[in-house]
Amino acid sequence: MSGDLDRTPRSLLVCDRSSFLNEKNRLSSQVEQLHFNYKVSVLLPECSSAPSHLDAAFNSFSSFYLIRELPIHELLEKHFLETAVYQGSVYGVSYGTRIDEDNCVALMPNGQLSLSLDKDSFELLGVEGKPSRFNHRTNCRFVVSIDLTDSSMAPGGRGYQRLVTGLTSRLRLKADFLLSHHPGGGASLQPLLSRYDWSEHRPEVSSRTLTDLSCPALLTSDLQSRDPHGFLEWLGAVDAHVGCENSSSSFLSSLVCPEPKTTASRALSVSVCGLLLPQDVHRLIQQIRRYLEQPRLESWASLTVHGFVDSPVSWGGSEHGVLRGGENFYSLLMLPDHTYHLHLATGAHDTCPP
Known part of the structure; x- marks a missing residue:
């Protein structure tokens, strides 16, 4: 047996406790720093259907585009830079590429272009970069980061x-590419889209009503004595339709609901999948807060946001790497x-996350 298989993979978990009423809370900036989100999962105990304002938030996530075989040099086209990159927040990430094997690309809302390249591709490209921090014994992977808003990258300049x-000429890099733009939407992207095979997509919303759900008894905001790993495992099991009864007749799962626990007669589980923008996630958080303000409601809500496993970046502009899982997510418990x-x-x- 490989020595790696008998060790629990290293992971990082940062826990932050604050209040929405605290002007110094960092939630907005933390939400904005995970640029490339593919799934949002919400769990509402003691709820069977979302009120209209919350349902509208689930269905109002921005549309996005899938461009087939996009030459990456098109992201440097002068008109695209002037009408999209310089004027608003563009989110773009290569689709179907694997960060540990393929060349991967990300265009961040601050105008930063990140290329994660294998050694041969990096040498062909012929621009400055640095070895990936996830190389093991030899430098087999490199990262190129370019600020497209920098004066040295202005069209016509030497660096550009x-x-x-x-x-x-040297590395004719192409990839299927997911692209979205905030706040301009698709208008500024149309000239680029018109030159290639593309399709527009709306994020997919799905919901389930659960009955007799065993869940943690979150009666107060004091959760310091609880095991956050156990709580996150339970949330993940609910979202993945995995039972937490741990009965003697079942060998599929040993997961259990953290103690102390209670039983919710009903609960609503909603997920949204696609290229999801942080601005839309933030708006959903505000609508969940509004839901929790109902005078007769004594409950809580959770929201979990998953980043793309194979995105070249995770938090902010930090390099992302995959060996076993590729996790980069956050979970927000609101009271x-x-x-x-x-x-x-x-x-x-x-x-480490921010």
């Missing part, structure tokens, strides 16, 4: 021309008294 030449618990997690190959 060198990168364009590399991507058009009626406006307090919240935020858990930020990454896998074995990431820096």
Whole structure:
């Protein structure tokens, strides 16, 4: 047996407790720093259907585009830079590529372009980069980070021309690409889209009503004595349709609901999948807060946001790596008294979340 298989993979979990009423809480900036989200999961105990304002938030996530075989040099096209990158927040990430094997690309809302390349591709490109921090014994992978808003990268400049030449003459890098733009929507992307095979997609919303759900008894905001790993495991099991009864007749799961626990007669589980923008996640959080303000409601709500496993970056512009799991997610537990618990997690190959 491989020595790696008998060790629990290293992971990082940062826990933050604060209040929405605290002007110094960092929640907004933390939400904004996970740029590339593919799934949002919400759990509402003692709820069978979402009120209209919350249902509207689930269904109002921005649409996104899938462009087939996009030449990456198109992201440097002058008109695209002027109408999209310079004017708003563009989110773009290569689709179907694997961060541990393929060349991967991300365009961040601050205009930063990140290329995660194998050694041969990096040498062909011929621009400055650095070895991946996830190389083991030899430098077999490299990262190129370019600030497209920097004056040295203005169209016609030396740095700009060198990168364009590399991507058009030496390394003709193409990838299926997911692209979204806030706040301009698709108008600023149309000239680019018109030149390639593309399709527009709406995030997919699905919901389930659960009955007699065993769940933690979160009666107060004091959760310091609880095991956050156990709580997150339970949330993940509920979202993945895995039972936590741990009965003697079942060998599928040994997961259990953390103690002390109670039983919710009903609960609503909702998920949204696609290229999900942080701005839309933040708006959903505000609507969940509004839901928790109902005078007869004495409950809580959780929201979990998963980043793309194979994105070249995770938190902010930090390099993302995959060896076993590729996790980069956060889970927000919200309580009626406006307090919240935020858990930020990454896998074995990431820096500490913010």
